Amino acid sequence: MLKLNLNREHITRAREAAKKIAGSFGWLFDDYSSVTIERTVLRLLGVDGATADGTPYPNVIVDALKHKNALGKGAAWWFANACAARKESVADIAKATCEGGLDLTSVPVQQDEKVSAVLMQHTQSMLNHIRNRKAEREEFFSRYGARNKPAIYVIVATGNIYEDVVQAKAGAREGADIIAVIRSTAQSLLDYVPYGATTVGFGGTYATQENFRIMRQALDEVSAELGRYISLTNYASGLCMPEIAALGAMERLDLMLNDAMYGILFRDINPKRTLLDQYFSRMINAYAGIEIQTGEDNYLTTSDAVEKAYTVTASQLINEQFALLSGIIPEKMGLGHACEINPDMENGFLYELAHAMLTKELFPQAPVKYMPPTKFASGNIFKTHLMDAMFNFIGQLTGQGVQLLGMMTEAIHTPHLADRSLAIENARYVFNNIRDLGAELNLAADGFINRRANSVLEEATLFLEKVALEGLLNAMAKGEFADIKRPETGGKGGDGVFLKEQGYVNPFMDRMKSELKVN
Amino acid sequence: MSKDKNQIVKPYGDTLNDGKMQLSFTLPVEPGEKGKEAARLLLKKMGFDEIDICGMRDLTEGFTHFMAYAATSASVDYSKISVKTVDTEVMSMEDTDDFIRTHLGKPVTVIGACIESDAHTVGIDAIMNMKGYNHRYGLERYKYFNAINLGAQVSCEDLLARARQENADAVLVSQIVTQKNIHIKNLTRLIELAEAENLRHKMLFICGGPRLSHELAIELGYDAGFGTGSYATDVASYIAITLAERSKQG
Numbered sequence: 001m002l003k004l005n006l007n008r009e010h011i012t013r014a015r016e017a018a019k020k021i022a023g024s025f026g027w028l029f030d031d032y033s034s035v036t037i038e039r040t041v042l043r044l045l046g047v048d049g050a051t052a053d054g055t056p057y058p059n060v061i062v063d064a065l066k067h068k069n070a071l072g073k074g075a076a077w078w079f080a081n082a083c084a085a086r087k088e089s090v091a092d093i094a095k096a097t098c099e100g101g102l103d104l105t106s107v108p109v110q111q112d113e114k115v116s117a118v119l120m121q122h123t124q125s126m127l128n129h130i131r132n133r134k135a136e137r138e139e140f141f142s143r144y145g146a147r148n149k150p151a152i153y154v155i156v157a158t159g160n161i162y163e164d165v166v167q168a169k170a171g172a173r174e175g176a177d178i179i180a181v182i183r184s185t186a187q188s189l190l191d192y193v194p195y196g197a198t199t200v201g202f203g204g205t206y207a208t209q210e211n212f213r214i215m216r217q218a219l220d221e222v223s224a225e226l227g228r229y230i231s232l233t234n235y236a237s238g239l240c241m242p243e244i245a246a247l248g249a250m251e252r253l254d255l256m257l258n259d260a261m262y263g264i265l266f267r268d269i270n271p272k273r274t275l276l277d278q279y280f281s282r283m284i285n286a287y288a289g290i291e292i293q294t295g296e297d298n299y300l301t302t303s304d305a306v307e308k309a310y311t312v313t314a315s316q317l318i319n320e321q322f323a324l325l326s327g328i329i330p331e332k333m334g335l336g337h338a339c340e341i342n343p344d345m346e347n348g349f350l351y352e353l354a355h356a357m358l359t360k361e362l363f364p365q366a367p368v369k370y371m372p373p374t375k376f377a378s379g380n381i382f383k384t385h386l387m388d389a390m391f392n393f394i395g396q397l398t399g400q401g402v403q404l405l406g407m408m409t410e411a412i413h414t415p416h417l418a419d420r421s422l423a424i425e426n427a428r429y430v431f432n433n434i435r436d437l438g439a440e441l442n443l444a445a446d447g448f449i450n451r452r453a454n455s456v457l458e459e460a461t462l463f464l465e466k467v468a469l470e471g472l473l474n475a476m477a478k479g480e481f482a483d484i485k486r487p488e489t490g491g492k493g494g495d496g497v498f499l500k501e502q503g504y505v506n507p508f509m510d511r512m513k514s515e516l517k518v519n
Numbered sequence: 520m521s522k523d524k525n526q527i528v529k530p531y532g533d534t535l536n537d538g539k540m541q542l543s544f545t546l547p548v549e550p551g552e553k554g555k556e557a558a559r560l561l562l563k564k565m566g567f568d569e570i571d572i573c574g575m576r577d578l579t580e581g582f583t584h585f586m587a588y589a590a591t592s593a594s595v596d597y598s599k600i601s602v603k604t605v606d607t608e609v610m611s612m613e614d615t616d617d618f619i620r621t622h623l624g625k626p627v628t629v630i631g632a633c634i635e636s637d638a639h640t641v642g643i644d645a646i647m648n649m650k651g652y653n654h655r656y657g658l659e660r661y662k663y664f665n666a667i668n669l670g671a672q673v674s675c676e677d678l679l680a681r682a683r684q685e686n687a688d689a690v691l692v693s694q695i696v697t698q699k700n701i702h703i704k705n706l707t708r709l710i711e712l713a714e715a716e717n718l719r720h721k722m723l724f725i726c727g728g729p730r731l732s733h734e735l736a737i738e739l740g741y742d743a744g745f746g747t748g749s750y751a752t753d754v755a756s757y758i759a760i761t762l763a764e765r766s767k768q769g
Contacts, residue, residue, distance in 0.1 A: 169579075170582065174579060203636060266671070375641060378748075411729050412729065416545065
């Protein structure tokens, strides 16, 4: 059987260092919150809707509390206090605040028991709903059978959710297991989640609760017809990580792109904001049984895939430790890597095999997310199709969890219907053709692939130990990740982070922590 | 002499002027003989002959993918074509640095970004990052370039404000991902704002990306455009030589 002979001591040392890196943020997770975390809490309490100009109610409420310097107690407290005082529903209070000028801070303060009772009731009701959605997913998988491995993951990106539905259904019928609705390109930097169904987006379709609902319903229909559960994924990344995770939990998304550091490094979002937001967003994903996926492919599209291979390993290990802190189990950690080695490189396939196997063996339970060639996809569709076949070969040979299919029209346009179909045909052909090849092969114990994998592991170990010593924030400020300098006080959304005050409540985080047994 | 002569060209399959082309497209019809005939008629209406619908794939949901070979009678006169291209000499990194030192005497400041909706930094990174792309170092590695890469999703306003603040010699914008021609809208917006802010003629405006050509760049009001296959050496040489020419004139 195809297996590496890895240096166990390096694995232990690398994990220890990563654990130390992720473990040093207790102060941030315990003492701070952010505007999107507060908006998430409101959404989970049942606040839904937007004003005539499209501003979501959760934003209106949180902005008003921030303006009154009242956010330190948590949006949940003020909101529940108003529900208790006025004996009105969540929808009524939301409407009164956002449309009727109600100032939550001027509502008479109620007894703690009354406020707690309101919070308890709505928290219980939403957590029941999320657990039901999780149970539905588990029921579908047990009825239709487990997901294929590697699962075939394709994107739809028309900018119109109803057109996306047509493309997603066609993809599912042809063999796709996971549908990703690519977001409108600028969404990661919006500090709100747009409201309602999208019919005009650029480079993709907004992640909104309504779009989630429309696509989930369509995929449920096609799943029933095919007798195969089709998973849905989106992106809990950018400035609204926990809000999107919450919407996904409510609408039964099955996976979420949810990286601990991606926003900092590749979207220039403030480091504290991202680390804080990823903590709660991942907790929601853990609670909802949503599989997270991480974005290590980005290290390789911005730097050389051979020279910087160790940054992928290092990031995977850090992502794993942050995920554990949020209660995510290894079976739900879709750690990422990517096939981005220059196709002109001699023995490039051997390097790629070494890197793919290293990931697989460091995280044996993880449904690893394997990303296709994009950097060297040149517009020569014939060559790209062939590169995608080589990528599919490695995905099957090394038993990756999720194969994010390459499109031959990468670098040309968002996939046309036929592009996606050809990509699925390519993957199914290769997967089927070499199904059991991995079980028949052995690697030379001291051959190139073993040596290469161990050398990447060693580089990653030394790098992680260095980062553990100087601290993650310092390392990012010095540009040690992805050659990009990200100072602690820089980046977008930093002003949305605030210190919690005495009496702060986030009933969802408290309950999730206790049920997930994290602290 | 041969320059005046017409040079009529047609697609080449395996015999000169056979006009053979390879085509692939999707129709919103079910697969089958009727669908095939629809594909054939479409090609006939486009002026093709010897139509062979050689492949047909069911895309489900009522769509079918067709692959075809067909012969066209259309031709073009190659001798009459003129295309705007970036014609400056391409120099190595060392030669470009030397050139700037000799002709300009000071480092050139370049501000780069992926503007507006575009989150994909592959192109701008290939040109600007230290590492470069495919064995060509990026502008950050050049001694005589002060390269500032603002990264992804930078608003036109922020890019121009930074260009003004740094007193930039050149602005480099990348547009990779595009749908419904948003790259044209973004690029047009930048140039319009630069005109309005009186920056357009104070610095070079250069764009790049897989959907861009020098011709299109000129049409949009830029000084130059670089498409797929361009490297840092192409962009650096163009900037150095053009700035030197302008400083001589100005």
